[in-house]
Amino acid sequence: MAVAAVAKTERNESGIARVLEQLGERFGDRLQTGQSLREQHGHTTTYIPNQAPDGVFFPESVEEVQEAVRVCAEHRVPVIPFGVGSSLEGHVNAPAGGICLDMSRMNRVLAVNQEDLDCTVEPGITREELNHYLRDTGLFFPIDPGANASLGGMAATRASGTNAVRYGTMRENVLSVTAVMPDGRAVTTARRARKSSAGYDLTRLLVGSEGTLGVISALTLRLYGIPQAISGGVCPFPSVEAACQAVITTIQMGIPVARMELVNALGMQAINRYSKLDYPESPCLFLEFHGTDAGVAEQAELFGEIAGEFSGGPFNWAREAEERQKLWKARHDFYWAGFTLRPGTKALATDVCVPISRLAECIVETEADIAETGLIAPIVGHVGDGNFHVTVLMDMEDKEEITRAEGFVSRLNRRALAMEGTCTGEHGIGQGKMRYLEEEHGAEGVDVMRAIKKALDPLNIMNPGKIIGIEGE
Known part of the structure; x- marks a missing residue:
């Protein structure tokens, strides 16, 4: 993906103005429009250019999320959910402007069921905050991406981490979510039972949807006993x-x-x-x-x-x-730590995952590719499940180097796909990996995803310009 080629969708200027006016009147200073704050809520942890929202709203309840989404739906204005902004593929950019929902004030633990080894939390609480809360119960939540991410964001991106080889990813550890859908309805996807065959698995549909189908407003999570x-x-x-x-x-x-x-x-x-x-x-x-x-x-x-x-x-x-x-x-x-190898650069952080039997081959070929391309790019990996990351350090003033880096990332993704792997084990698609989704799932698979998106979000207001393209983007 070229630096200047981030997704651009048509802005609804009049709708954005009306939404800002209505939310400002209703919520006062919990709607912020300052340039610096808006840019902080665009994407800042990678080299993908920042695309700031037009306003940042800080809801404090599910009902307030519903109210904001309904106002945005009425005027066809994008809604971009935000946890702590630690995602790496442009997930929180606002290519068509719109309203960022900063979920940080919804950070309560709603229930801990020690005997059942589960808890229910609001989306803004971080993994470290939850484990601090649980410290006297003998329980812990094991999913630990490198950042102290919010649990809502971790569910939205189907996050993983260093413990995944034993405890799995967010996919295995989210029992249920409550999500505000594009029309403002709140839907709870499951009960607390450990298994169910009742209807479609809406939990798995929303876990990993990156805010494109709804806004996660509560989660029920699996907990584990702290090891002896x-x-x-x-x-x-x-x-x-x-x-x-x-x-x-x-x-x-x-x-x-x-x-x-x-x-x-x-x-x-x-x-x-x-x-x-x-x-x-x-x-x-x-x-x-x-x-x-x-x-x-x-x-x-x-x-x-x-x-x-x-x-x-x-x-x-x-x-x-x-x-x-x-x-x-x-x-x-x-x-x-990577920036110590080349101070003043930007990082292009990417990940792939391959079957464990192909891991050595994939990493050895990737190291050879890095050396041949002349890049500085350290490798780290959750290799117990075949997942590894490469952090390419780039001089953003050197267009030729950026081209070489992007070429390397393209080869890395296609190398993983050729080995029956995936273009992303845990970072997600966002803006940065949209081009590889069809190569991985085929046109038919992406068409099914697009049909789901259109059915649930016909106005395309939920985090547009991410995962899959819709006509007009």
């Missing part, structure tokens, strides 16, 4: 291929590893610089094991044997909670 024992550490390897082969063997042997993250040599260099650490600057696996004391010890021993088969080690153990937090903080800060 946790242990982990960092294990270096002589090559990316050796580390990937260790991952594949570990998964195939059924070792229930909780976290298994790969960082390549360049990525380790960035982590050491940014987090002031002294890990080996060779490809490394960051691992964590959950369970009983005996179970964790057995898992670690088995992995150590596997690592030795591929010349890995020595394993740098982090048994104390403080050590583990430092280790995973360094891993979660990877995006920011």
Whole structure:
């Protein structure tokens, strides 16, 4: 996707003016129109150009979300839901202007059902805030993308993270959502039962819909007991291929590893610089094991044997909670660490996911492509489920370099698709990956998605210009 080629849809100037007037009269200073705040609610965490909304509204209840959506629907004005703005593919840009719904004030825990291992929350609460709230219950919510994202945003983008190899993604851990639909109705997609065969699976339809079908206004989430024992550490390897082969063997042997993250040599260099650490600057696996004391010890021993088969080690153990937090903080800060490799640049962060058997091949080919293209682009991956990320650092004043970077990303996506993988394991489509959706699902699959969008949102007001194109965009 070229820098200047972000989606542009026709603005409804008169409708936008009327919506701003009506919401301003109704909600006062909870509707903000200052330029700086509006730009903060456009997309700022990647190189995709910022497209600011015309106003930012801070609702405090489902009813207020409904009221705002109804006003926007009446005047055919776009609605763009916003969590904390940490998404990476232009999800919160406003190509046709409109009203951004900043859900940060809807951040309450509505219920915790300890015996059933679930909770219901508003969409603006972040994953860290929820786990802080749960700290005395013996329960936790495991999905942990690198950013401290809002749970509504995580559901909307079908987020994942370092724990996905054991606990799954948001798809597996959202039991139900309440969403405000494009006509202002509020729909709850399921009850709290752990399984149901009653009708269409509306929960799965809305999880991953990126705000294009409705505004998530409450979620019921699966919780887990905090493990009795946790242990982990960092294990270096002589090559990316050796580390990937260790991952594949570990998964195939059924070792229930909780976290298994790969960082390549360049990525380790960035982590050491940014987090002031002294890990080996060779490809490394960051691992964590959950369970009983005996179970964790057995898992670690088995992995150590596997690592030795591929010349890995020595394993740098982090048994104390403080050590583990430092280790995973360094891993979660990877995006920011990358800038130490080339200060003053912008990051094009992208991800793909392939079947675990093709992981080593895909990463090795990708590293070779980076070297041949002459880019600086560290790699990190949730490799336990075949997902990895590349952060391309670009000089935005160098058009030739931008062209090379975009060419690399295109090849990366098509390499993953050729290996029966996906163009995005967890970032989502947004604006940045729309061109690859048809290559992955075929024209027929995208036509079905478009039909669903048109049926639920005939006025195309819900986050337009994302995932799939509609006539007129």
